[in-house]
Each structure stands twice: as structure tokens, then as C-alpha cells.
Amino acid sequence: MSAKVIEVPLAEPAVVCFLSDDMESLLPILEAKLSSEECRTIRALLSSKAHPDLGEFGAMQSLRELGLRLTARWLGDMLADRRYKSLMQPIVSANDHSDVLGYEFLIRGLHTDGSEITAPALFETAEEAGMLHALDLAAGESALRTAKRFDIKENIFVNVLPYSVESEDGLNNWLNAVLGKTDFPHEQLVFEIVESQQLPDFETLQRLVSRLKDQGIRIALDDFGTGFNNLATLTQIQPDYIKLDKSLTRGLIEDGRKWTLVANIVDSATQSNIKVIAEGVEDEKTARMLESAGVEYLQGYLFGYPADTPL
Structure with missing residues (x-):
């Protein structure tokens, strides 16, 4: 039976009922009536192995609670089934683009049909459902598993939530x-501190950096130039790398103020013996400008899109 729609205009907004024995046939109808966010939630529900029964619906206190429960369910199914993978994007030397410093490992979820779930969708959903820590561990596990599969000897850059x-x-x-009982060398790991999950103060971040270095793990401050990442951070935190935010590198050619800011950041980092990685590099001219400013490493579409195999 194909999906049928019954609209009952008893109030504003109208009540819309769906009747179908083929849930997938509902999607074209839903896409015409719901927002993209609502459709994403419905698609997630349909990909879940189990749907809520009437007892669960009866126990709900609000639609938000229902949404959170459904969100946690499909994400939990995905993590339990290990339906996720890591894509790799190379980080290269600014003066020799064939010299690979390492790879940033980027988690992607997988629907039951094998199609990808983007990182923003994953992390927004995990935050809403209170499952960020579980997703963070999955991202690390996937990165290390992928690195071992390809026998990668270069540095492994992994995004890690600071509070984890x-x-x-x-x-x-x-x-x-993440590492389990493997003998994976800590010296290959570079933890990228994710900007969206800020630590409360410099002292906490300093202790984290010190703890990581005691384990032989290096640290990169991600999205540098935004949020808590600023020039004052360099002398107090002493990370091994800073990664210039894409907002600083894009449009660099046309914007003299950006150029001045980037040059000042690079100069401050160099004086503190901190390596600079510029993200979002998409053309040769920008790459040359960044190299002339003293940036040592580059990352971006010019050198490779995130891919299933190391470039």
C-alpha cells in the first residue's frame, strides 16, 4: 500500500496523519511538508533498528523528549553497529607539497544503506542527545583503526573534545x-582541541597540555584566531601546533588586514617555537603567500579532499 495522508484542519496547525506499511514511501511526502531539520530527524528514526512502541509514546512528556529519545536511539544504533569511518586529509610542508607531515582524521557516520552522515549532523545530534563523549571515543577509535589499516607512519591528527x-x-x-592493548606509539598522536567545546580557563588548558606531553602526545590548537584561541594563548599554553582558522586564510589575497594579522600570528608562534598549520588552502597563490609569511604547513583542497585512502 502506498502512503496516504489525512489532514484534519481542526486547529492551527492542522493535524497531519500518515498511514503506510512502507515507511520509506513517506519520505517524499514529508519532504514537501516539513523542514530539513525535521526530515533529518525522521530519516534518522527510519534508519533505527527499532521504533518506539505505543507505550513509549504514552510515556512522553513533550515532543522535545520524543525527539531526544529518537535521536539517542539512532545514534546509539550507529555507534553500537560501528557504522562510521574516518576520512583522511593530508597536511603538507609549505615549501615541499610532496612532504606529508600527517593526516587529519575526520569521522563520518554511515546510514544503514551505506550513505554518509556528515560530521556537523553527527556532533549536533550527539550534543542534543548527551552523547558527545561516546562519539568522541568512536572518532578516536576509528582514526587509529584506519591508521593501522594503512600502516601510516606520519602524524595522526585527531579532533578531541577537551572535557573528554x-x-x-x-x-x-x-x-x-581508543588504543586498547595495542602498541600504537603515542608520539604519532596529535590531539586537536576542538574550538566548539571550550575549557573554562587557561589553567585547565595548561594542565591538559602538560598531561598530554607527559604521555608523549602533542597538541594542536584548532581554529586559531577565533574564540579562546588568541595570541595570549601561545605563551601561556605552549602547544606544539596552531591551526589557522579557514576564515583567516580564505580571501587572504584581497584582504590586507588578514595578511597583517596572519603575519603577526606566525611571527608570535615562531618566537615561541610553535609550528603553524594553515587550513582552507585552495589555490597556489594563497599557498605561496602563506609560505612567504613563514607558515610551515598547509592543509586544504589544493592538496586533497578528505578521502577514504591516504593521499
Whole structure:
């Protein structure tokens, strides 16, 4: 039976009922009536192995609670089934683009049909459902599993939520869960501190950096130039790398103020013996400008899109 729609205009907004024995046939109808966000939630529900029964609906206190429960369910199914993978994007030397410093590993979820779920969709959903820590561990596990599969000897840049590893117990739990009993060298790991999950103060970040270095793990401050990442951070935190935010590198050719800011950041980093990686590099002219400013490493579409195999 194909999907049928019954609209009952008893109130504003109208009640819309769907009747179908083929849930997938509902999607074209839903896409015409719902927002993209609502459609994403429905698609996630349909990809879940189990749907809520009437008892669950009866226990709901609000539509938001229903949404959160459905969100947690499909994301939990995905993590339990290990339906995720890592894409790799190379980070190269500014003066020799064939010299690869390492790869940034980027998690992508997989629907039951094998199609990809983007990182923003994953992390927004995980935050809403209170599952960021579980997704963070999955991202690390996937990165290390992929690196071992391709026998990567270069540096492995992994995005890590600061609160996951800010305590000694948290860091040990991360390492145990992700590395397990493998002999993977800590010296290959570079933790990228994710800008969206800020730590409360410099002292907490300093302790985190010190704890990581004690384990032989290096640290990169991601999205540098935004949020808590600023020039004052360099002398207080002493990371191994900073990654210039795409907003600073895009349009660099036409914007003299950006050029001045980038040059000042690079100069401050160099004086502190911190390596600079510029993200979002998409053309040769920008790459040459960044190299002339003293940037040592580059990352962006010019050198390769995130891919299933190392470039």
C-alpha cells in the first residue's frame, strides 16, 4: 500500500496523519511538508533498528523528549553497529607539497544503506542527545583503526573534545578505550582541541597540555584566531601546533588586514617555537603567500579532499 495522508484542519496547525506499511514511501511526502531539520530527524528514526512502541509514546512528556529519545536511539544504533569511518586529509610542508607531515582524521557516520552522515549532523545530534563523549571515543577509535589499516607512519591528527581528556582519569579512559592493548606509539598522536567545546580557563588548558606531553602526545590548537584561541594563548599554553582558522586564510589575497594579522600570528608562534598549520588552502597563490609569511604547513583542497585512502 502506498502512503496516504489525512489532514484534519481542526486547529492551527492542522493535524497531519500518515498511514503506510512502507515507511520509506513517506519520505517524499514529508519532504514537501516539513523542514530539513525535521526530515533529518525522521530519516534518522527510519534508519533505527527499532521504533518506539505505543507505550513509549504514552510515556512522553513533550515532543522535545520524543525527539531526544529518537535521536539517542539512532545514534546509539550507529555507534553500537560501528557504522562510521574516518576520512583522511593530508597536511603538507609549505615549501615541499610532496612532504606529508600527517593526516587529519575526520569521522563520518554511515546510514544503514551505506550513505554518509556528515560530521556537523553527527556532533549536533550527539550534543542534543548527551552523547558527545561516546562519539568522541568512536572518532578516536576509528582514526587509529584506519591508521593501522594503512600502516601510516606520519602524524595522526585527531579532533578531541577537551572535557573528554581534561582530567587524568578522563585521558587514561580515552587512551584505554581508543588504543586498547595495542602498541600504537603515542608520539604519532596529535590531539586537536576542538574550538566548539571550550575549557573554562587557561589553567585547565595548561594542565591538559602538560598531561598530554607527559604521555608523549602533542597538541594542536584548532581554529586559531577565533574564540579562546588568541595570541595570549601561545605563551601561556605552549602547544606544539596552531591551526589557522579557514576564515583567516580564505580571501587572504584581497584582504590586507588578514595578511597583517596572519603575519603577526606566525611571527608570535615562531618566537615561541610553535609550528603553524594553515587550513582552507585552495589555490597556489594563497599557498605561496602563506609560505612567504613563514607558515610551515598547509592543509586544504589544493592538496586533497578528505578521502577514504591516504593521499
